[in-house]
């Protein structure tokens with residue numbers, strides 16, 4: 882398991898910023914699928930890479 886926290890590599894994971902797994906507390910998730918919801922929201926189904934717990938996140942595009 883990699884725990885590298887390189888700033889440039891980590892940029893890709895910025896989407897998940899502030900999101901922690903409730904079971905194991907890790908911040909690394911696979912995105913199982915992404916779907917466009919109402920109001921331009923993005924619905925993402927994520928799975929914890931560590932313990933496999935799944936959760937749904939809603940992301941709202943900012944700057945519009």
Ligand SMILES: [Zn+2]
Nearest residue numbers: 902905929932
């Ligand atoms: Zn977890």
